[in-house]
Amino acid sequence: MTSALFESLPPARAQPSSEGAVRHQRADGVAELRFERRGERSVLxxxxxxxxxxxxxPQPEMGEPPLAALVNTAGGxxxxxxxRVExxxxxxxxxxxCTPxxxxLYRSLGPETRIDSALHAEPGATLEWLPQETILFDGARLRRRLDVDLAPDAKLLAAEMLVFGRTARGEQFRQGSLHDSWRLRVGGxxxxxxxxxxAEPGEALADRFGFGGAGAFATLLYAAPDATAHLPALREAxxxxxxxxxxxxxxxxxxxLGPSAPVRAALxxxxPSLRAALLGLPPLLPRLWTS
Structure with missing residues (x-):
């Protein structure tokens, strides 16, 4: 059974509406994972x-924790x-x-695309959330939410990156919508x-007092009791x-904030440097980022 965290959706099968229009078949993907301790190892x-x-x-590199690759087999x-991921x-x-x-996110005919992720880290746990970038095609409509619940001594390193249009084609994210939210709870x-x-991405992204024409935006979050002590390392990174x-x-x-290629390179x-400094893990990107 799926988690009660997620509400049920209407049937995916295409059906005619009362006005005769067709409701197209839509994807409803779910992934639930739980890692536990077995001796000195973390296991699924x-x-x-x-x-x-x-x-x-994938088989983790030496010294690396278990790696779960979230794959959307639909390709977009x-x-x-x-x-929905928990x-x-x-x-x-x-x-x-991470993601491979x-x-x-393709142009929408009207409905929003929904991505809901929920992360939980219990006492003494360390969790990394490192998906690769999300590319918003012109006309895409995305509502995305990341909910995180940490024990007081747990650690989280999380990153997300948005690309506003298909850069290689010279496309910009002018039409559509984006609502991207984060919620972090510690000890409940x-x-x-x-x-x-x-709501009007073309105007907001072009505004010199907003995004200033930037092609991409990335966020990296470190949540842990020692976050304040590591601020110099984050400033350097x-x-x-x-x-x-x-x-x-x-x-x-x-x-x-900036052009998509330099922002991705900076992230x-x-x-790697923050994984080593903050979490004591090997100073490497998840290998799916480079393979």
């Missing part, structure tokens, strides 16, 4: 998945599609979740919340395109 103990979401487990998402790192475990490629209490809403800050106690944040350079 629960997995549920439904198409088009599939979870693959259209309006009305939905993906991952739990049980006490004293370490796990990494960028996620593509809300610690940090953030949301980005673009931010580089010339980014900036680091402490929005709340126990929460450190880097954001990058890809920051992740």
């Amino acid at each position: 103990r629960h997995l549920y998945q439904s198409a088009p979401l599939r979870v693959l487990f 998402l259209a309006g009305g599609d939905r993906l 991952a739990r790192a049980c006490a004293a475990t370490t796990a990494t979740l 490629a960028a996620e593509k 209490r809300l610690r940090w919340a953030d949301a980005l809403r673009l 931010a580089g010339p395109l980014g900036a680091a800050t402490l929005p709340r106690e126990g929460v450190a944040l880097i954001r990058w 890809a350079a920051a992740i």
